Amino acid sequence: MSNFIDLRRYANNLNFWNNSTLQDKFGILRQSRFVCLLNAPEKLTSQFKDLRGNGWLEWQVLAVSCPDVMISTQEMEINGWPRYYLETRRDADLSITFMESSDLIVRTFFYAWMNAGYNQIKMHRNYIEDVEAKEMKIIPITHDNRGVRADVFRGVFPYQINNLDYNMESGEGILKTEVKFKYLFHTIENINSSEEDHEILK
Amino acid sequence: MATEKKDPYLESLGGGSGTAYSKSRSAGQKDHPNNNQIIKPSLGSGRLNLFDEVVKNSDWPIPPKDEYQSSDFHVDKLISQFRDLSKPNLFKVSIWSPLGKSEVVNLLAKEATIPNTEVTKITLRRMGTAFQIPGDVNYQDVTLKFHAGQGMEVRRFFNTWQVGYVSNWQDNMATLPKAWQEGKVVIEQLNQRYESVYKVTLVNAWPVNISDIQLSHDMADARSDFSVSFTYHKMLLGEN
Numbered sequence: 001m002s003n004f005i006d007l008r009r010y011a012n013n014l015n016f017w018n019n020s021t022l023q024d025k026f027g028i029l030r031q032s033r034f035v036c037l038l039n040a041p042e043k044l045t046s047q048f049k050d051l052r053g054n055g056w057l058e059w060q061v062l063a064v065s066c067p068d069v070m071i072s073t074q075e076m077e078i079n080g081w082p083r084y085y086l087e088t089r090r091d092a093d094l095s096i097t098f099m100e101s102s103d104l105i106v107r108t109f110f111y112a113w114m115n116a117g118y119n120q121i122k123m124h125r126n127y128i129e130d131v132e133a134k135e136m137k138i139i140p141i142t143h144d145n146r147g148v149r150a151d152v153f154r155g156v157f158p159y160q161i162n163n164l165d166y167n168m169e170s171g172e173g174i175l176k177t178e179v180k181f182k183y184l185f186h187t188i189e190n191i192n193s194s195e196e197d198h199e200i201l202k
Numbered sequence: 203m204a205t206e207k208k209d210p211y212l213e214s215l216g217g218g219s220g221t222a223y224s225k226s227r228s229a230g231q232k233d234h235p236n237n238n239q240i241i242k243p244s245l246g247s248g249r250l251n252l253f254d255e256v257v258k259n260s261d262w263p264i265p266p267k268d269e270y271q272s273s274d275f276h277v278d279k280l281i282s283q284f285r286d287l288s289k290p291n292l293f294k295v296s297i298w299s300p301l302g303k304s305e306v307v308n309l310l311a312k313e314a315t316i317p318n319t320e321v322t323k324i325t326l327r328r329m330g331t332a333f334q335i336p337g338d339v340n341y342q343d344v345t346l347k348f349h350a351g352q353g354m355e356v357r358r359f360f361n362t363w364q365v366g367y368v369s370n371w372q373d374n375m376a377t378l379p380k381a382w383q384e385g386k387v388v389i390e391q392l393n394q395r396y397e398s399v400y401k402v403t404l405v406n407a408w409p410v411n412i413s414d415i416q417l418s419h420d421m422a423d424a425r426s427d428f429s430v431s432f433t434y435h436k437m438l439l440g441e442n
Binding site: 011013016017022028030032 | 324326328329331333335337338
């Protein structure tokens with residue numbers, strides 16, 4: 001009986017060329033090619049419709065940090081042996097960077113959105129369901145501009161607008177607004193799957 | 203009867219005849235007139251020619267001698283198929299700025315460049331081997347050279363474009379979108395009849411750098427000229 005594993009086929013780069021996703025039917029994906037489909041609450045977008053029209057927010061997106069998925073674990077020791085138990089699932093924040101305009105429209109929009117949830121002047125708080133976006137999708141697009149799979153976020157609401165850094169010493173930067181979102185569900189789905197298809201919502 | 207010509211140098215190496223290579227060829231191989239002049243070094247009579255031995259044992263697809271020793275090139279063929287070739291001194295430049303088009307500027311363009319086209323590569327490494335995948339299109343700046351003009355009209359044209367529209371230096375005003383939305387540079391290659399045969403259009407172009415003009419009392423026979431570097435959003439080939 002031999003005491004080694006023959007791994008020559010993994011060392012052969014021709015096998016890598018033929019079997020890896022390099023030869024994928026939709027082509028290899030790139031970091032720089034993605035689309036955000038952002039559906040903000042209707043009552044908020046209606047306020048800004050006159051300014052930019054529908055779907056204006058999606059065109060301002062410069063960068064997205066699609067959050068990681070993590071299940072926290074509990075470690076126990078039984079008879080001296082470590083055991084692990086799955087505890088809770090904690091999702092990181094969804095972070096989107098927008099290109100800002102001369103009238104600070106992105107910052108103003110998310111300020112109004114957050115104000116709808118928590119108004120510090122009138123001192124009232126809304127339920128999340130009243131201010132959340134039903135669905136947001138982050139989709140990598142292929143070489144022929146098609147989307148196949150998407151990271152889908154449901155029950156999304158912004159909770160932090162990041163600082164704007166003004167600086168007279170630099171003439172090469174543009175103003176960007178980074179917004180962080182929390183959400184209820186994060187799934188990875190086919191692009192055409194509807195809410196009813198998903199197991200969590202059944 | 204022709205006598206074999208012996209090479210004294212090869213003879214001194216090992217007593218070889220100097221025509222070992224031509225003798226070792228198979229009888230059915232087609233003779234080339236140049237073959238008689240080819241004398242390859244041999245280690246001497248009775249020993250193998252190293253070159254032939256390497257070719258015989260190699261897996262490389264080395265073509266038969268007939269293929270690489272013959273060529274169908276002839277200068278008459280070149281002349282009959284191509285009456286002329288394109289010339290670098292037959293070209294036309296057309297520039298549109300936010301101010302409009304200036305015929306003087308177009309006429310006084312003295313040097314132009316058909317820009318290079320480059321696709322960046324994404325290098326994916328696996329076990330030390332690099333796989334090159336095509337990436338994005340990379341546009342590089344294009345530099346044109348102009349005569350300054352008798353009244354410095356050309357220089358003034360670009361100064362107004364750059365200082366007044368791209369970035370207003372005097373008033374410290376912000377960039378106007380118009381500056382890079384309305385600029386266009388067209389570079390055309392002309393044939394002998396001054397017809398456009400190849401066209402490159404730089405879309406949303408604006409002057410990123412206007413070079414200095416050298417002035418000197420020693421330059422009695424020269425004319426003032428300067429170069430302008432354009433940056434642009436994209437390049438169209440053969441379109442307006």
